[in-house]
Amino acid sequence: EPEVTQTPSHQVTQMGQEVILRCVPISNHLYFYWYRQILGQKVEFLVSFYNNEISEKSEIFDDQFSVERPDGSNFTLKIRSTKLEDSAMYFCASNGLGNQPQHFGDGTRLSIL
């Protein structure tokens, strides 16, 4: 069964640095999402992306964040000037047209020191 893949599985970064989290959605999917989950808390929506543009974003997704689909397969989340509170698990998800649910990747655990 096709899967959403994310790299790296764990990223450790100094506060103030920039990080790029990478995702390869399922190949025939057209809608892409980023969510985050702070340890012990619920999953929170960050942004959705369709047709090479953001379709919706949450209050969390401020100017510090950006997303990009640089080629036909990758979908990236960039976090500039990272803060301690950015430490979380970041999940990528995707789905296709019609009655298809979202499938999640294994996540990237981001630790800001």
Added chain:
Amino acid sequence: GENVEQHPSTLSVQEGDSAVIKCTYSDSASNYFPWYKQELGKRPQLIIDIRSNVGEKKDQRIAVTLNKTAKHFSLHITETQPEDSAVYFCAASKGGTSYGKLTFGQGTILTVHP
């Protein structure tokens, strides 16, 4: 925006018993309600979903019910097994073709004792 409340936060049952987890949502425009199971350190995995034109859906030991009028939906697991132990999240979405963003509940830690 949408708000999803989930109860209980923890649930402990004996193997073979049933488990019920309940969620309420605030936005009457929500029309898609998935349930995800998340094991420690793993991805959320879809276990069952229901759309607003259906009142109940079953898949083997798992069932979901939806009450649109009351804006609540529930997950029912029968004949629980130790491998059912995990965190369960409900979610709601208004979607459209894409089903849109998911708003998650706070999660329920289910522990099934052998």
